[in-house]
Amino acid sequence: MGAALADSYRVDSYRAVRALSEALVAPLSDADATLQSMPDASPAKWHLAHTTWFFETFLLRDHLDGYRLFDERWPFLFNSYYEAEGPRHPRAARGMLARPAVSELLAYRAHVDDAMAALLGRAELAGLIELGLAHEQQHQELLLTDVKHALWSNPLGPAYALASPGAGSGGETGWIEHPGGIARIGHAGQGFAFDNEGPSHRVLLEPFALADRLVSNAEWAAFIADGGYRTPALWLSDGWTWVQQEKIAAPLYWHEGESFTHAGWQDRDPAAPVTHVSYYEADAFATWAGARLPTEFEWEAIGQGHDAAAGNQLDEARAVLPTGSASLFGDCWQWTRSAYLPYPRFRPAEGAVGEYNGKFMSGQFVLKGASCATPRGHSRASYRNFFYPHQRWQFTGLRLAKDI
Numbered sequence: 001m002g003a004a005l006a007d008s009y010r011v012d013s014y015r016a017v018r019a020l021s022e023a024l025v026a027p028l029s030d031a032d033a034t035l036q037s038m039p040d041a042s043p044a045k046w047h048l049a050h051t052t053w054f055f056e057t058f059l060l061r062d063h064l065d066g067y068r069l070f071d072e073r074w075p076f077l078f079n080s081y082y083e084a085e086g087p088r089h090p091r092a093a094r095g096m097l098a099r100p101a102v103s104e105l106l107a108y109r110a111h112v113d114d115a116m117a118a119l120l121g122r123a124e125l126a127g128l129i130e131l132g133l134a135h136e137q138q139h140q141e142l143l144l145t146d147v148k149h150a151l152w153s154n155p156l157g158p159a160y161a162l163a164s165p166g167a168g169s170g171g172e173t174g175w176i177e178h179p180g181g182i183a184r185i186g187h188a189g190q191g192f193a194f195d196n197e198g199p200s201h202r203v204l205l206e207p208f209a210l211a212d213r214l215v216s217n218a219e220w221a222a223f224i225a226d227g228g229y230r231t232p233a234l235w236l237s238d239g240w241t242w243v244q245q246e247k248i249a250a251p252l253y254w255h256e257g258e259s260f261t262h263a264g265w266q267d268r269d270p271a272a273p274v275t276h277v278s279y280y281e282a283d284a285f286a287t288w289a290g291a292r293l294p295t296e297f298e299w300e301a302i303g304q305g306h307d308a309a310a311g312n313q314l315d316e317a318r319a320v321l322p323t324g325s326a327s328l329f330g331d332c333w334q335w336t337r338s339a340y341l342p343y344p345r346f347r348p349a350e351g352a353v354g355e356y357n358g359k360f361m362s363g364q365f366v367l368k369g370a371s372c373a374t375p376r377g378h379s380r381a382s383y384r385n386f387f388y389p390h391q392r393w394q395f396t397g398l399r400l401a402k403d404i
Contacts, residue, residue: 007120007121010120010121010126010129010130011117011120011121013130013133014113014116014120014129014133017133017136017137017140017375018109018113018136020140020316020317020375021047021048021051021136021139021140021143022048022106022109023316023317024044024140024143024144024317025044025045025048025102025143026317027160027161027317028044028102028147028160030045030101030102032044032147032150032151033045033048033102034095034097034098035095035150035153036092036094036095036146036150037095037146037149037150037152037153038149038393039091039092040391040393041142041145041146041149041150041393042091042094042142042146043094043095043097043146044143044146044147045097045100045101045102045105046078046094046097047139047140047142047143047146048102048105048106048109049074049077049078049100049105049108050078050079050080050139051132051135051136051139052078052105052108052109052112053074053075053078053079054132054135054136055112055116055132056069056070056112056115057075057079057085058128058132058352058353059116059119059125059128059129059132060112060115060116060119063119063122063125064115064118064119067115070108070111070112071108074100074108075088076088076089077089077097082352084351084352085352127192128353130192131192131194131353131356134192134194134378135356137374137375137378138378140314140373140375141314141371141373141374141375141394144160144262144314144320144373145373145393145394145395146393147160147262148160148253148260148261148262148393149393151260151262151264152253152260157260157264157265158264159262159263159264159319160262160263160319161262161263161317161318161319162263162319163261163262163263163318163319163320163321171213171271173211173212173213173400174211174212174213175209175210175211175212175402176209176210176211176212176302177207177208177209177404178205178207178208178209178210178298178301178302179207180204180205180206180207180208181204181205182202182203182204182205183202183203183204183205183297183300183301184200184201184202185200185201185202185203185297185300185301185343185382186198186199186200186201186343186382187200187380187382188200191380193380193382193383194356194357194383194384195346195348195349195354195356195357195358196342196343196346196357196358196361196384197380197382197383197384198343198346198382199343199344199345199346201343201344201345203297205297205298205301206403207403207404208294208298208401208402208403208404209401209402209404210294210298210299210302210399210400210401211291211399211400211401212326213273213324213326213399214273214274214324214331214332214334214397214398214399215273215274215285215289215397215398215399215400216270216271216272216273216274216324217259217268217269217270217271217272217273217274218270218271219274219285219289220251220274220277220285221270223285223288223289224249224250226288228284228285228288229243229248229249229250231288234284234287234288235280235283235284235287236280236283236284238280238389239278239279239280239281239283239284239389242278242280242390243280246390248281251274251275251276251277251281251392252276252277252392252393253276254268261319261321262319262320262321263319263321266321269323271324272321272322272323272324273322273323273324273331273332273397274332274397274398275322275331275332275371275395275396275397276392276393276394276395276396277335277392277396277397277398278389278390278391278392278396279335279365279387279388279389279390280389280390281392282335282396282397282398283335283337285398286398286400286401289400291400291401291402292337292400292401292402292403293335293336293337293398293400293401294334294336294337294399294400294401295336295337295338295401296336296338296366296368296384297338298336298401299334299336299368299369299399299401300368300381300382302328303328303329303368303369303381304381306327306328306329306381307327307329308329308370308377308379308380308381308383309329309376309377310325310327310328310329310330311325311327311328311329311330311331311370312324312325312327312330312331312372313329313330313370313371313372313374313375313376313378313379314372314373314374314375314376315375315376320371320372320373320395321372322371322372322395322397323372328369328399329369329370329379330369330370330371330372330374331371331372331395331397332369332371332372332395332396332397333367333368333369333370333371333374333385333394333395333396333397334367334368334369334396334397334398334399335365335367335396335397335398336365336366336367336368337365338365338366339364339365339366340360340361340362340364340365340366340384340386341361342358342361346358360386363388364386364387364388364389365386365387365388365389366384366385366386367385367386367387367396368381368383368384368385369383369399370383371394371395371396372395373395
């Protein structure tokens with residue numbers, strides 16, 4: 001790609017990503033955008049500000065001579081977890097930030113965007129700019145899932161936006177077989193990837209098969225009807241403790257024959273993929289079904305032959321619902337049985353940005369694919385999403401695997 005074309009691509013990508021974040025917040029009132037329904041979630045307007053803080057801190061402050069912070073008090077409010085950047089407002093108290101208002105944060109974004117225009121053409125900063133855009137895309141998905149949880153917490157069940165549910169694909173499960181052997185895993189070559197996707201390395205796979213579709217709501221309802229949440233033999237010890245303590249009896253957002261969606265309460269489509277299940281639930285279902293969860297390496301070995309930009313993913317600001325498709329990507333992130341750990345020879349980046357992924361490699365599990373809330377083009381076969389095993393407010397589901 002020529003220098004002029006590369007500059008134009010960065011400018012267009014920057015503008016598109018930044019515009020989508022603001023479009024996602026547009027349907028919300030200032031009160032909606034301030035809600036924080038649990039410590040794992042963040043207010044929508046905090047996502048707007050934090051993604052802007054990232055560009056201001058790691059690009060403008062460090063690489064644009066003469067740049068002055070929009071407001072010297074705001075780094076304390078909008079730093080997330082970067083210890084190298086100093087003290088910050090407590091994560092669980094982000095919903096107490098009634099001010100600054102959304103209008104002020106939009107002015108902050110405009111200020112930073114204007115200043116960033118001077119850096120978008122600098123080739124030596126291209127990698128850091130791309131990291132900032134990928135970071136913002138992650139927060140776009142988080143924003144949508146955090147808004148969903150906040151609105152679900154309201155007894156009125158308000159809608160974020162109107163949507164027409166699609167017809168789930170359902171059908172019999174087919175299997176994609178893999179002969180096993182040595183597979184090359186992790187990102188290599190050209191193109192952006194997060195540091196936790198590498199280095200590329202070899203793994204040895206035994207012969208296996210991966211289901212050609214996601215587990216459906218109907219299948220999950222059968223699991224419930226068969227006593228799945230009442231049968232300790234199906235569950236990991238920690239999972240069974242979690243079920244008992246939290247009184248879990250169904251996926252998050254299920255109530256009788258309905259599910260809460262971005263469009264409010266909707267009749268649940270039996271053929272649509274089940275979502276908002278924890279790792280514990282996914283593992284228990286796989287045991288009940290006489291199968292298992294894939295490893296992240298098995299999933300990636302098959303995913304390398306599929307189009308990562310296909311399937312039900314996010315293209316514009318709208319209500320998002322899992323609908324089901326033939327793609328390996330889209331609808332929901334898929335739990336694997338792999339612990340989130342560093343690859344051989346992994347080294348975090350120098351400086352504060354080295355805190356991005358590496359320091360979280362403890363106690364979490366890897367998810368693969370993409371969801372209906374993932375901006376299209378954001379994911380890859382090598383992409384490693386990760387969450388704690390009890391978490392399920394994200395669009396998390398499963399695809400079965402088996403030994404052959």
